[in-house]
Amino acid sequence: MSRILLKAFLGMLMRVLYRPKVEGMEGIPGSGPVILAGNHVTFIDSLFIGLIVKRQVFFIGKDEYVTGKGLKGRLMAWFFTASGMVPVDRDGGHGGVAALMTGRRILDEGKVFGIYPEGTRSPDGRLYRGRTGVSRLALMTGAPVVPFAMIGTDKVQPGGKGRPRISPVTVRFGKPLDFARYEGMDRDRYVLRAVTDEIMSEVMRLSGQEYVDIYATKAKAA
Template sequence: MSRFALVKAVLGPILRLMFRPRVEGAENIPGTGPVILAGNHLTFIDSMILPLVCGNRPVFFIGKDEYVTGKGLKGRLMAWFFTGCGMIPVDRDGGRGGVAALMTGRRVLEDGHMFGIYPEGTRSPDGRLYRGRTGIARLTLMTGAPVVPFAMIGTDKIQPNGAGMPRPSKVTVRFGAPMEFSRYDGMDRDRYVLRAVTDSVMTEVMRLGGQEYVDMYATKAKAA
């Protein structure tokens, strides 16, 4: 049994009991081949719920390397858990953190796997949907992988910003139809194309989740 299957077998029943996730549109996730899952990001729990509702296909995503560099038994357990959930640790704080994350996602997709990404780049500070960063567009144009948009609904009630332990609550994960952008082949360095692709994905995420959209990066909203 793979580590992903083991973590899912151990934690899956607990998470399902606590959060009773309702899944809509799961048939939109291709059964094979590279896929980019792109959605909103309300709370840390999102990255635990997403792999749970995607069937038997592992979902890989980028996470802070500090999650797997802890010392002692607690550090080893955290590293085992996060990597078992599909997290790939990357130092995102350095000057080349964004490039490292992008290249990691590219490798995952070129190996034929599913890669989860939150185009906002960080958790929403207030439950609204913020402007997407163009890394999602570069990934789909570089690899040709389709984008399956999704919306997390209700996870902000489980673990509001600043809250400690998660609270039992109902969650809905809604997947949209795959989006492909082959018409832009060879244009992954055109900033206007990158923005157009990113905005089209975010528009679909907004439609799926019903969030209010803010045309500002979430990092700037947090700083303000």
């Protein structure tokens, strides 16, 4: 019920303020497990995706978003949970494994799992090398991958901070990618890299971003 109320209120507000242009959403299957894989340019990307897609989309988020104290902490926990965020402790040594297993559980339940293969927000608006977690999930579960591109959300909330601005937004979905030909090869690192690169190539085509063949975390550290 909380998700329905949140989506109804924020969805109406989003349509009035931003009038987002949505392209290719018919490519998202109406049932069964689906992986939505796209670029990540600002904090509110997941919120836009959750409000636009008819099915509920689950994303991994930091557990600190739902562990705050007091009234503010409870309100934040309600908001992020209703938005489809699944909290995972990603700071420990097993954070990546926990996120992967959580994604697999969501897909095994026939739901929609959203993931940003870059692993973090782009530091400069360019598209960075994808990590292979998305391809492992696709090969382990057999779920199709629908690539998507967020265009303009970085102008709505530059740097992922501050009060959102009014600026045009486009969300573009590609056709589902089927990797059934690689069934049983989810531990082959060459296959995982090839599948991930194919997904990122589609994201680049949809977004029009310049591609950088290094990880975004490395670019941020530099």
